[in-house]
Amino acid sequence: MSRRAKIACYAVMVVLAVPFVFPTWWMITASLLPANEVLAYPPKLFPNQPQWENYKAAFTDFPLAQQYFNSLYIAVLVTLGTMFFSSLAGYAFARIRFRGEKVFGLILIGLMVPSEVTIIPLFRVVDDLGLTNTHWPLIVVPIFGAPSVLATFVMRQFFITIPGELEEAGRLDGLSRFGLYRRVAMPIAKPALAAVAIFTFLNTWNFFLEPLVYLTDKSMFTLPVALTQYVDVYGGHLWNVQLAAATTTVVPVLIVFIIAQRQFVEGLAQSGLKG
């Protein structure tokens, strides 16, 4: 490629990068501005005197720490649960010859059932059981319901590629089916498990409709719903405090992503492609 074409390509990429980077940049900047400068003209692209009080307000005027904990523990539990149960089912569908194999095609219907479709009956049952305003439906339904189907699918597609000889060797060592799953299949399934972990965590972290429907107390909220609550008593927007709270939900995930971006990008690309 000629030098000029290369420069043109870089220029296009830099221009295209602006709307991807700029919002996050401005979120952090505006989260450090005093309230009267947040929407001032000309806009401040860099805070002169960072107002860390905005972050303090986000945590003290609102139960953000509690909500942060809620989101984190729910996402971690759902991710671990999904990794375990989906890998078990995925393993059986891929490696075990049994009549239940036919169930697999049926389960794939779950890929086409968004949570909106099933939430009315689920809400009624959760309500009858007295479990509204608890985290139970946010943890149990995703681990076993429709969101786990994609994970099962990805795990099955991976386990199918394991050479039969590996398991034969394990069998000669006297391993049971569970032993083969645990000692032979799982140790080499790390890339698939990583992909499952990443998309399950992100998905759960972003749940919005479910907490909105099931939860009523602010202290029970998860972050996505909590973030929409930053208004003063008159309903006015507390932009800088809201953006401070938003920043605290974005920066940790972003840092993990930048450190492990290869696993993120390639894991997700592969899990999608193997379909």
Add this chain to the structure above:
Amino acid sequence: MTLTSKKREELAGWIFIAPQALGFLAFVVAPLAAVVWYSFQDVNLLAGTSTFAGADNYAKLFDDPTAPKVARATAIFCVGLVVLNLALALSLALLLNLKLRGTTVFRTVFFSPVVVTLVAWTIVWNFLLQDNGGINALLQAIGVDGPNWLRGNGTAMLSVIVVQVLKNVGLNMVLFLAALQGIPTSIMEASQLDGAGPWRRFRSVILPMISPTTLLTAIITVAGALQVFAQIQVLTLGGPADSTNVLVFYFYQQAFANHDLGYGAALAVVLFLVILVLTLLQWRMRRRWVFHES
């Protein structure tokens, strides 16, 4: 050791899938059947009664003056989002596939919104798209008087689409990138020897070779577009004049704000049918345009 190995395998298989299979019955199959049942009921939450309503809830779809607006908003949003998302994703992937130095940095940049909390991303854009917000401030700096993006009749839909495309285009981009890298170099070289120019190569070699990925991304993106909810809730609340009132948002309003569970259930059934039909349609059409079916 009373079981034969064949029976043991059979048992192990069922035990392995039992948690998932039972969960699937309890949280997918049963609620799916129940939502269809609800859609034929008139549910009164206050009185705690539920009476058979025949097809009333479906008939209401045709009497409800908001329903055509919802259909229109959903269609515009889906088509706009899918076209813009796939076009941008493929363009970005082609740029990254040139393998210039520093490409990894750009790949990280374009992908990064995927890992940003959805509501946080939407809140920032809500802030930027205010009448006196950052976007209009930048426009003012170059002498353009920007519109009130989220309150204007066409601009609200445009804004919601663009915000959502920027959020998720990175995912489709890496899928396309992986597909582009999977094209054997021998094929590219052969077409070059045949004297095919860049455009001809794109049309006759690259597009057919990546068509399985295009199908996959199209199916994922269409299904995702139909489920957009948080963005509408934060950015426009369906307005102005229902121009961004998409199906899932309207469903939520009817079922959980108006507490009309019967009508809400009918809308949920419609949502499921739309996703089902569109997915099957794309899958059937793959023979027409997807190259090397395997």
